[in-house]
Amino acid sequence: MKLFLFEMLSGGLLFGAVFMITDPVTSPTTGYGRICAGALAGALTALIRYIGAYPEGVAFSILIVNMITPTIDHFMRGKPNTYTWKQIVLAAGIIVVVCAVVAAAILSNKGGW
Numbered sequence: 001m002k003l004f005l006f007e008m009l010s011g012g013l014l015f016g017a018v019f020m021i022t023d024p025v026t027s028p029t030t031g032y033g034r035i036c037a038g039a040l041a042g043a044l045t046a047l048i049r050y051i052g053a054y055p056e057g058v059a060f061s062i063l064i065v066n067m068i069t070p071t072i073d074h075f076m077r078g079k080p081n082t083y084t085w086k087q088i089v090l091a092a093g094i095i096v097v098v099c100a101v102v103a104a105a106i107l108s109n110k111g112g113w
Contacts, residue, residue, distance in 0.1 A: 011055070011056050012059065013045070017058075020058075020059075020062050021037075021065070028072045028073050029073055029076075030073070030076040032076055032091070036072055036091070039091075039095045039098055040068070040098075041062060041065045042098075043098045043099070043102050044057065044060070044064055044065070045058050046102045046106065047102060047105060050106045
């Protein structure tokens with residue numbers, strides 16, 4: 001638990017999560033798109049930190065998500081900002097799958113459980 005808190009509260013992770021990824025100019029315009037972009041940024045940060053050669057993957061993940069933001073906005077265009085239970089279940093399912101893939105990649109790189 002102590003290592004997890006150290007990982008989450010150190011380096012540029014908090015700065016990137018609070019100030020950079022929430023920039024209104026480069027973030028998606030819809031709420032559902034913001035959820036997708038946030039999940040993607042978190043997964044990319046974890047992959048870059050644990051599998052890549054860089055200890056801080058926040059800047060790279062923010063740049064990659066900013067490149068994908070117009071695509072997210074294109075696919076979310078015309079969608080209402082109200083959520084149905086199907087959209088919430090779909091978003092939660094996507095987040096669980098992304099977390100499982102990241103965890104499997106991290107565990108396979110670290111040598112298992």
